[in-house]
Amino acid sequence: MQTPSDTRDLPPVFETLVVIGPGLIGSSVLRRAKEYGGLARHVIAVDKDPAVCARVAELGIADEVTDNAAEAAARADCVMLCVPVGVMGPVAAAVLPAMKPGAILTEVGSTKVSVIEAISPYLRPDVPYVPAHPMAGTEFSGPDAGFATLFENRWCLLTPLEATPHAAIEAVRTLWERCGARLRDMTPAHHDRVCAIVSHLPHLLAFTICGTADDLADETRSEVLDFAASGFRDFTRIAASDPTMWRDIFLLNREALLEMLARFMEDAQAMARAIRWGDEAYIVDRIERGRKIRKSLIENQQA
Ligand SMILES: NC(=O)C1=CN([C@@H]2O[C@H](COP(=O)(O)OP(=O)(O)OC[C@H]3O[C@@H](n4cnc5c(N)ncnc54)[C@H](O)[C@@H]3O)[C@@H](O)[C@H]2O)C=CC1
Ligand SMILES: O=C(O)C(=O)Cc1ccc(O)cc1
Numbered sequence: 001m002q003t004p005s006d007t008r009d010l011p012p013v014f015e016t017l018v019v020i021g022p023g024l025i026g027s028s029v030l031r032r033a034k035e036y037g038g039l040a041r042h043v044i045a046v047d048k049d050p051a052v053c054a055r056v057a058e059l060g061i062a063d064e065v066t067d068n069a070a071e072a073a074a075r076a077d078c079v080m081l082c083v084p085v086g087v088m089g090p091v092a093a094a095v096l097p098a099m100k101p102g103a104i105l106t107e108v109g110s111t112k113v114s115v116i117e118a119i120s121p122y123l124r125p126d127v128p129y130v131p132a133h134p135m136a137g138t139e140f141s142g143p144d145a146g147f148a149t150l151f152e153n154r155w156c157l158l159t160p161l162e163a164t165p166h167a168a169i170e171a172v173r174t175l176w177e178r179c180g181a182r183l184r185d186m187t188p189a190h191h192d193r194v195c196a197i198v199s200h201l202p203h204l205l206a207f208t209i210c211g212t213a214d215d216l217a218d219e220t221r222s223e224v225l226d227f228a229a230s231g232f233r234d235f236t237r238i239a240a241s242d243p244t245m246w247r248d249i250f251l252l253n254r255e256a257l258l259e260m261l262a263r264f265m266e267d268a269q270a271m272a273r274a275i276r277w278g279d280e281a282y283i284v285d286r287i288e289r290g291r292k293i294r295k296s297l298i299e300n301q302q303a
Helices: 004-009 024-036 050-059 069-073 085-098 113-122 166-178 188-215 217-227 230-239 243-252 254-276 280-302
Strands: 014-020 040-046 064-066 078-081 104-107 129-134 155-158 182-185
Touching: 014 024, 014 069, 014 085, 024 040, 024 050, 040 069, 050 064, 064 069, 069 085, 078 085, 078 166, 085 104, 085 113, 085 243, 104 113, 104 166, 113 129, 113 188, 129 166, 129 188, 155 166, 166 182, 188 230, 188 243, 188 254, 243 254, 254 280
Parallel strands: 014 040, 014 078, 040 064, 078 104, 104 129, 155 182
Antiparallel strands: 129 155
16 A cells, blocks of 8 residues: 555646535645645646635645636546535536546545436446545535545545446546545445445434534523533534535435434434333443444554
């Protein structure tokens, strides 16, 4: 495995990379390209928001910044969509007709089945599409939130389609490897179920518990604010995430998320029952499972 500094001397994966939506994820890719090299010789950032364009130009993390997605896409060897999942379809529709034959379309959306469905009507046989999802992020958004090491040692999940040419998949795989990520291929449906349990449900629970605590304001508001222990603080970090992004994720991974939520509610009910009837063994067993999961997660991250 290459160390981050190795990539500067390697021939770039792409001549021209266009990043559409240089927020947390997009600007982290831009920073990686600039600070570590090996991704692209020329990098163009595109955003519909003039304030984002101005900030990206000020930060100096792209060679060019524009609000004209089609014009930038026409010069790209790879277009990476880093916009909220709810607008992946319309943005793909705007850039695909302009792209050069053989150029690659990729995206970083947190849901896969619905994003692939939204993009598919606009696909061209001569423009390979490689869906990807870096499993890395924070509760912050926008171009100031990104950093070059965001993807270091984190998973990036690829969900290629049957028709996706091998060379295009390998180019996108290499790009993410050079961002420091570990790669895994899976089907879009499997991706959505995995992410529903490890990412989308935890966010749903965090938003909900903060709301529940806030609804109890009369009784507990001072305690929430003054005495919040680290467990509650951990929930508030996740609950600080971007509303547009998470609305889109919840609605576009509806089926898998509702299935995981139903399973969670059954398990929470079982815990409630154990507490009601004083079933010590059940309670201890559940807590021990949690501790084991935490231990193996930490060990895997260190591996
Ligand atoms: N935030 C996270 O932790 C992670 C997010 N993702 C996915 O990455 C994508 C981007 O997320 P973030 O970087 O967090 O979002 P962000 O909010 O930081 O950045 C999104 C950018 O897209 C721009 N944008 C929105 N609509 C646009 C359009 N029609 N044309 C051009 N630009 C447009 C916005 O102005 C903004 O600058 C989402 O699909 C999200 O699901 C994937 C992994 C982690
Ligand atoms: O900040 C956190 O805890 C996250 O879980 C970040 C995150 C958000 C969305 C994704 O699709 C992947 C990672």
